[in-house]
Amino acid sequence: MFRDILRxxxxxxxxxxxKKKSLHPSLLTDIAKKRTAIKSAIDPFRCVAEExxxxxxxxxxxxxxxxxxxxxxxxxxxxxxxxxxxxxVTLLAFKVFGGKKIEDxxxxxxxxxxxxxxxxxxxxxxxxxxxxxxKESAYKKFGLKATLIAGDFLFIKAFEFAGKxxxxxxxxxxxxxxxxxxGEILQGxxxxxxxxxLEDYLEIVKRKTxxxxxxxxxxxxxxxxxxxxxxxxxGTYALNLGIAFQIIDDVLDVVGxxxxxxxxxxxxxxxxxxxxxxILAIREGQSGVAEAFQSDHLTEKMIRTAIxxxxxxxxxxxxxNFSRSYAEMAFKPVEKxxxxxxxxxxxxxxxxxxxxxx
Amino acid sequence: MFRDILRxxxxxxxxxxxKKKSLHPSLLTDIAKKRTAIKSAIDPFRCVAEExxxxxxxxxxxxxxxxxxxxxxxxxxxxxxxxxxxxxVTLLAFKVFGGKKIEDxxxxxxxxxxxxxxxxxxxxxxxxxxxxxxKESAYKKFGLKATLIAGDFLFIKAFEFAGKxxxxxxxxxxxxxxxxxxGEILQGxxxxxxxxxLEDYLEIVKRKTxxxxxxxxxxxxxxxxxxxxxxxxxGTYALNLGIAFQIIDDVLDVVGxxxxxxxxxxxxxxxxxxxxxxILAIREGQSGVAEAFQSDHLTEKMIRTAIxxxxxxxxxxxxxNFSRSYAEMAFKPVEKxxxxxxxxxxxxxxxxxxxxxx
Numbered sequence: 001m002f003r004d005i006l007r008x009x010x011x012x013x014x015x016x017x018x019k020k021k022s023l024h025p026s027l028l029t030d031i032a033k034k035r036t037a038i039k040s041a042i043d044p045f046r047c048v049a050e051e052x053x054x055x056x057x058x059x060x061x062x063x064x065x066x067x068x069x070x071x072x073x074x075x076x077x078x079x080x081x082x083x084x085x086x087x088x089v090t091l092l093a094f095k096v097f098g099g100k101k102i103e104d105x106x107x108x109x110x111x112x113x114x115x116x117x118x119x120x121x122x123x124x125x126x127x128x129x130x131x132x133x134x135k136e137s138a139y140k141k142f143g144l145k146a147t148l149i150a151g152d153f154l155f156i157k158a159f160e161f162a163g164k165x166x167x168x169x170x171x172x173x174x175x176x177x178x179x180x181x182x183g184e185i186l187q188g189x190x191x192x193x194x195x196x197x198l199e200d201y202l203e204i205v206k207r208k209t210x211x212x213x214x215x216x217x218x219x220x221x222x223x224x225x226x227x228x229x230x231x232x233x234x235g236t237y238a239l240n241l242g243i244a245f246q247i248i249d250d251v252l253d254v255v256g257x258x259x260x261x262x263x264x265x266x267x268x269x270x271x272x273x274x275x276x277x278x279i280l281a282i283r284e285g286q287s288g289v290a291e292a293f294q295s296d297h298l299t300e301k302m303i304r305t306a307i308x309x310x311x312x313x314x315x316x317x318x319x320x321n322f323s324r325s326y327a328e329m330a331f332k333p334v335e336k337x338x339x340x341x342x343x344x345x346x347x348x349x350x351x352x353x354x355x356x357x358x
Numbered sequence: 359m360f361r362d363i364l365r366x367x368x369x370x371x372x373x374x375x376x377k378k379k380s381l382h383p384s385l386l387t388d389i390a391k392k393r394t395a396i397k398s399a400i401d402p403f404r405c406v407a408e409e410x411x412x413x414x415x416x417x418x419x420x421x422x423x424x425x426x427x428x429x430x431x432x433x434x435x436x437x438x439x440x441x442x443x444x445x446x447v448t449l450l451a452f453k454v455f456g457g458k459k460i461e462d463x464x465x466x467x468x469x470x471x472x473x474x475x476x477x478x479x480x481x482x483x484x485x486x487x488x489x490x491x492x493k494e495s496a497y498k499k500f501g502l503k504a505t506l507i508a509g510d511f512l513f514i515k516a517f518e519f520a521g522k523x524x525x526x527x528x529x530x531x532x533x534x535x536x537x538x539x540x541g542e543i544l545q546g547x548x549x550x551x552x553x554x555x556l557e558d559y560l561e562i563v564k565r566k567t568x569x570x571x572x573x574x575x576x577x578x579x580x581x582x583x584x585x586x587x588x589x590x591x592x593g594t595y596a597l598n599l600g601i602a603f604q605i606i607d608d609v610l611d612v613v614g615x616x617x618x619x620x621x622x623x624x625x626x627x628x629x630x631x632x633x634x635x636x637i638l639a640i641r642e643g644q645s646g647v648a649e650a651f652q653s654d655h656l657t658e659k660m661i662r663t664a665i666x667x668x669x670x671x672x673x674x675x676x677x678x679n680f681s682r683s684y685a686e687m688a689f690k691p692v693e694k695x696x697x698x699x700x701x702x703x704x705x706x707x708x709x710x711x712x713x714x715x716x
Contacts, residue, residue, distance in 0.1 A: 065536070067543040122510060126503050145484050148506065149542050152480060155513055156535040163521040163528035170521035177514040178423070184507050185425040 044345035044352070048091040051106055055087045058110035062157040073138045073150035077117055080133040081262070086112045088349065089241065090216035093234045096342035099224030104165070108223065111161035111173065112216045118154035119180055121147050126184065127271045134262030169219050176215035183208030192272035192294050194282065201279055202243070210242030233333035237346065240330035245353045247323040250275035252357070254310050260357050266303040269293060276322065280315035327354045402703035402710070406449040409464055413445045416468035420515040431496045431508035435475055438491040439620070444470045446707065447599065448574035451592045454700035457582030462523075466581065469519035469531065470574045476512035477538055479505050484542065485629045492620030527577050534573035541566030550630035550652050552640065559637055560601070568600030591691035595704065598688035603711045605681040608633035610715070612668050618715050624661040627651060634680060638673035685712045 045052065063074035087109035094105040124132055124139040125147055131137055139147045155177075162173045187204045190196040217238030221231040252261055253268045254277045268275035269292055281289040292298060292306035310316065330350045337343045403410065421432035445467035452463040482490055482497040483505055489495055497505045513535075520531045545562045548554040575596030579589045610619060611626045612635045626633035627650055639647040650656060650664035668674065688708045695701045 065540060067540045069543055070539065118510075122506060125506060145546055146543065148480060148483060149539050149546075151510075152477075152513065153536065153539040155510065155517075156532055156539065159513075159517045159521065159535070160529070160532040163517065163523075163532065164525055165521075167522055171518070174514055174518040174521065177517070178511065181428065181507050181511040181514065182423060182425045185427055185504065188503055188507075 044088060044092060044349040047342055047345035048088060048095060051091045051095075051102060051109070052084060052087060054102070054106040055084070055091075055109050055113065058106060058161070059113060062110065062114065062160070063154070065153065069142065069146050070150050070153045073121070073142050073146060074117070074154055076135075076138050076141065077120060077132070080135060082113070082117070082133065084113060085245065085349075085353070086116055086212055086216050089213055089238050089346075090220045092342050092346050092349065093217040093220030093238070094224045096234075096337060096340060096346060097221050097224035097226040097230065099220070101223070104223055105220060107161045108165065108169065108173075108219050109216065111158040112212060112219075114154050114158035114161065115173075115177060115180070116212060118151045118158065119184075121151035121154065123184075125151075126188070127267075127273075129267075129271075131263045165219075165223075168222065172215050172218060176211045179207040179211035183211070187273060190274045192296060193274070194290055194294060196274040196279060198279060201274060201276060204274070205243050205246045206239065209246040210239045213242030213245070214239040230337075233336060237330050237333045240326045241350055241353060244323045244326040244330060244350070247276050247319055247326065248354055248356060250277055251316055251319050251323070253277075254307055255316055256357065266307045269303050269306055270298060272296065276319045277310050277315040280318050281310040281313055284313050284315060286310070286313055286315075323354050327351075402446060402450060402707040405700055405703035406446060406453060409449045409453075409460060409467070410442060410445060412460070412464040413442065413449075413467050413471065416464060416519070417471060420468065420472065420519070421512070423511065427500065427504050428508050428511045431479070431500050431504060432475070432512055434496050434499065435478060435490070438493060440471070440475070440491070442471060443603065443707075443711065444474055444570055444574050447571055447596050447704075448578045450700050450704050450707065451575040451578030451596070452582045453578075454592075454695060454698060454704060455579050455582035455584040455588065457578070459581070462581055463578060465519045466523065466527065466531075466577050467574065469516040470570060470577075472512050472516035472519065473531075473535060473538070474570060476509045476516065477542075479509035479512065481542075483509075484546070485625075485631075487625075487629075489621045523577075523581075526580065530573045530576060534569045537565040537569035541569070545631060548632045550654060551632070552648060552652060554632040554637060556637060559632060559634060562632070563601050563604045564597065567604040568597045571596040571600030571603070588695075591694060595688050595691045598684045599708055599711060602681045602684040602688060602708065605634050605677055605684065606712055606714060608635055609674055609677050609681070611635075612665055613674055614715065624665045627661050627664055628656060630654065634677045635668050635673045638676050639668040639671055642671050642673060644668070644671055644673075681712050685709075 059078050063071050063078060065071050065074075090109040090112055091105060099105055120132065121138055123129070124137040125144055128139070129137045130140045138150065142150070162170060165173075183204050183206070186200070187208060190200055190204070214235045217234040218231050221234040226234070250268065253265055253275060256265055258264050267273075268278060272293065274293075278289060278293055282293065286309050288309050289306050292302050295302070327350050331347060334343055334346045334350075417436050418433075421429050421436060423429050423432075448467040448470055449463060457463055478490065479496055481487070482495040483502055486497070487495045488498045496508065500508070520528060523531075541562050541564070544558070545566060548558055548562070572593045575592040576589050579592040584592070608626065611623055611633060614623055616622050625631075626636060630651065632651075636647060636651055640651065644667050646667050647664050650660050653660070685708050689705060692701055692704045692708075
């Protein structure tokens, strides 16, 4: 079973061999360097490999339905190579405080991954996305109706796992979900709108992405019996990690490689989503980018040109700096913990996330 | 506040004065007769009026969001004249066993109404419905994206209320929700499909409608401390009540009045949903109905003609008989309870539901 974990989780994050053929040699050198660096550090996946395997089993069990299509749609996405970052953060935050009751933490980590997966299904409907994780999106493959219902189904399964816990855990999980929906609304509000500010962007990212990271880490520490101030510290760690993670997602949507990302670049521009590089490029006065961002009649050529323009300016470097700042803010609370394998795992995870190519 | 309850709950069920103008005089006489009959019976609304008021307050509080549109969409539907039948069943099942902890039962009744409301929002997307509860559907008014997210938001709020309870309540509630999604899939599977049988129909209705009734009643009895066999009996009551309720919904979609229903008749035919009158009419050999049911290019005239054809045959009488059978099955478990105001309320509710005109 450990091989399964490797296949689903490790391999995609540590760069897929079989997808490298079409990449440029200099990129391959970069990847090789990073891989060496990562291998020499503590691998956060290995720290919680057994627990992650239990999460996988939970996920597989929970998506069984008498209606085969609900299982098929759920499996399509869940087996589709998710990175399992959110469960990993939750598990590490539990283990770093010496948490022992593995079954509990595995259940809540499963709930958090299910919530994330449910939102991906609904997101693909909202964005009309055709590709997700390197293959046809569920929305494209199974249609709007079944995909919408499958998203509800996964939310319900998450509730089944999370509803077992005490009022605090239930409230935190529900709050994270509420923030997710509010983040979606806020992102929709600023769709193709030039007036979007950096503050608006951060508010969207906190709610849409970082909130679920934060909750997972807080629940992990809380269930391990950490004292309240450490629970908050772990929340701070994961909130900042989540923001850094999203910024890199945005950056890769401009400078990433289709083969590694599993989807074409330029999706944010195509969908009119205010990503950090787009906002920064517009602030730099790149009028072509502003025009493309506002347009709902974009051609492939317009997208390509705008993406190249963003890539040539300083927006990407600035965005990476932002990401680094948040990564540093994520490091701080971890530094306060006594040295341990899991503390190092939490630190390496920040590094992995901010230096990833997909 | 009691006036608010009357406005939201009692008036629509006891026939709205202001909507009668355009109805035929003979219908008005019918309505007057029924109203007298209902008034002389125990009014199930009055039995739990105070608790229903608390459910209303919970609903209002729970839909507050920092994103105004989520509150607006939720309020659009929640203030739009729902009958609150599900909370009522839950509350009556609690009170009939002498349940005392009002706050708890009000919370779970709120969760159940929120789940129902969430599914209505998503249903309107699935059916492309333009009208709901006498006014523009949220889907039509606010668009697909915001409505989809608002449905998720209401599911999450339901989870917040239901997640406080013990593992049994959480599991029953989650199971009901899972059945809802499976019922939706099953209904979609038989969309415009002639091969749909009565058994298929019952399976859809049990999952899509009756399951949430059943869970509400079981949770009500369980939280009141009823013994397990009575908990099951209350489940049987509500399951059969839910089926009877849905059959009458289907009947009214053929013979109802737009002014009372708050939506045009013939919606099931328009959407290709296999309703009981449609299935029975097809079994009677009404080929025009079969043709209309299968067609995805229906004109208004074709719908009108098919609806008139169903109305002239024996399908409606047969469907009402089915509904009566389920109403009788709902009565039986209630007969086993010692006489009380609430027992009578449960019985009157069956009568109200099967004799309603909207």
